[in-house]
Amino acid sequence: MNVGGIAKLTIAMAIFGSIGFFTIHTGVPAVELVFVRCICATIFLSLMWFITGGHRTEIWSKKEVLQTCLCGIFLVLNWVFLFKAFEAMSISVAISIYNLAPIFVLIFGSLFLKEKMTIRALTATIVCFLGSILIVNIENFQSIEQLVGSGFVWAILSALCYALTMITSKTVKQLSPYSMTFIQTAIGIAMLLPFSDFTVFTGLSVSNWFYILGTGLIHTGFVYYLFFDSIRNLPTFLVSVLTFVDPLVAILLDILILSFVPTSLQVVGILLIFGGIFFTIRKPSKQAHD
Template identity: 35%
Template sequence: MRNETRGTVELTLAMVLSGTLGVFVVESGASPFTVVFFRCVFGAVALGVYSWVRGLFTGHGFTPGKVGLAALGGAMIVFNWVLLFEAYEATSISFATVVYHTQPFFLVLLGAVVLRERISGAKLGWLGVAFAGLVLVSGVRPGDTASVKGLGFALGAAVLYALSTVVTKRISGVRPHLVALVQVAVGIPLLLPFADLGEAARLGGGWGWLAGLGLLHTGVMYVLMYAAYAKLPTARIAVLAFTYPAVAMLVDWLVYGHHIGLVQAVGVPLIVLAALRVNRAPRGTGGGSAPRTGARAAEGACPAATRSA
């Protein structure tokens, strides 16, 4: 029980950190491509140093095929971040975060299409509930260009996240920290042509926020999550994951005064409830421990149940 309690604290702290990510993005003052580029740079340093100190490179388990899969998942992860941060700019952190949490439903649909997994009638019903919640949360009105753009960016980020999860789930026998390291390292050359280095040179205090995104929201956050996954049952992980959007909405309100409207607020619990039901551990599993070979990112290389950015 003590081990599970520690895991609960670790994952809660990781999700609280994830909930503050939007503020770091906005306060950096940089464009989304530039933000993600430097998140990858600082994140690669943080994960690389941690992996070296812990001796994780010894017996790493990588093969050329596994590196290729990690790199492919990484490409999806970094562009998922770009789209999510674009959604922050177009609408608000709260709106983008709630829409982004439709990820589990895209994962279910991709599983059916790509992996030929069967979707039960119950899951289809919860997908319908989630869609109803999304319609309410979007609150998009004709002519509301910003909301339409924000909705599109957030949904695109959710789809890329689900695709990265499908790809990364095929990697086995490799420590998740190393998978995450490959994924953020891939983002450096991939995003370099799009990053505005001239803009970065003028950021001033924004560099502290960018460093925080890499060191805290990529390094520390992932270390906490992976430590927690080995100690917690899948159902507990799925529930604690919703600390992230709750904190994100609270921080968005406290810092920027943004809040969702009454009709949108009705849609939030529908999405949350449907996601919890879809993520529920299958009967007969006993709610066993989460896989130790993480599937994703978030946001990168994190198990799907977490849905962190």
């Protein structure tokens, strides 16, 4: 058991769980916040890439670079949509819907990659769908416009883009995680530059800048460094389980600090979503004894 790797990944997920809390205190809209995040991450991770000497042993492939660029587009859109969801709904609800991404991976895999949809995966999909209906209190919405304005659509789009990020990144085998992230965040800078309104950065307080730089340097740069450094030495199953630390911290911060009080149905919805996801990634008992 790699205790160091487990500790690094747990710390990374715990820190990332606070990103919603940081986001709502930046005072900056989603597009501009992701733009700054991409700049900070590009600088931080490229420095780590050079410091660790990874740039000397990098194996470049035109095909993989193009695949990484596509992956980067999905990654950046995923961040923008998630931050927009944070602006419109509680962190707990947004992060729960966002973590439906593994279920979307299963669905996309069966539709486009000809992967067989198992009974377990189908059951988990249905359970998570029911959970998502409960968590957004869908009975309170009288129109499609109200549902869109609630942030539900942004959260779903963020989960979809995260799932597409995972699927496209699976095809990249030779590029190192550092070079992949460098390319992805650089793509983000190019994507968002034409849409960024730099006047939103005027008049910000020191506290605002602390949270803005925190989302870039800590939640993207430092966390991604810990994440990449740990997952290489841990089994996939353990990585999947430890990622649950992220939404757990997010929900606890939302309840304890931001005073979010979930209804009984929302609690059931949260439990259904994460129960369904855990049921999907849980290692079957037969494999556990192999």
